[in-house]
Each structure stands twice: as C-alpha cells, then as structure tokens.
Amino acid sequence: MRPTSVAALESALASEEKLVALFTQRDPQNQKPGVDDLYPVGTKAVIKRMMRSDETIDVILQCVECIKLIELD
Numbered sequence: 367m368r369p370t371s372v373a374a375l376e377s378a379l380a381s382e383e384k385l386v387a388l389f390t391q392r393d394p395q396n397q398k399p400g401v402d403d404l405y406p407v408g409t410k411a412v413i414k415r416m417m418r419s420d421e422t423i424d425v426i427l428q429c430v431e432c433i434k435l436i437e438l439d
Contacts, residue, residue: 367423368397375416375425384413386427389435406435 378386389408391399411427418424 372423375413375423378413379416385430386411386413387433388427401435401438404435408433408435 374386378384387408387410389404389406392403392405393399396403410430410433412430413425414428415426416423
C-alpha cells in the first residue's frame with residue numbers, strides 16, 4: 367500500500383466522521399495516479415475498523431453513497 371493511501375486512511379480515522387473517498391485505478395501499476403488515471407465514479411465510505419499487521423492493512427468500510435471524481439486534493 368502506498369504511503370499516501372495509508373496517510374489518507376490515518377487522516378480519516380483521526381476525524382470525527384471517519385469518511386474516505388474510494389476510486390479504482392485504471393492501471394494498478396501506476397504509483398502516482400492523477401484524475402485521468404482513475405475511474406470517475408467511486409464510493410464515499412465510513413471506516414468502521416482498521417487492523418494492521420507487518421505487511422498489510424485490513425479495513426472494514428460501510429458504503430455511504432456513490433460519488434463522482436471532479437479533482438484530486
């Protein structure tokens with residue numbers, strides 16, 4: 367998992383809402399995807415639980431709604 371993805375999860379966990387936006391990459395080998403590298407429809411979800419091991423992070427999410435990608439922040 368990329369450090370930016372881990373940072374996004376940790377930031378969401380630190381917030382009161384625990385919301386994340388999830389979008390699928392067109393090419394999973396691309397390590398720095400931009401707007402054009404992601405599918406435009408994604409999911410807004412609440413993190414219910416996050417568990418770490420040495421090499422993996424398991425996350426349990428609850429979908430809130432479908433969302434459209436306009437820009438990356």
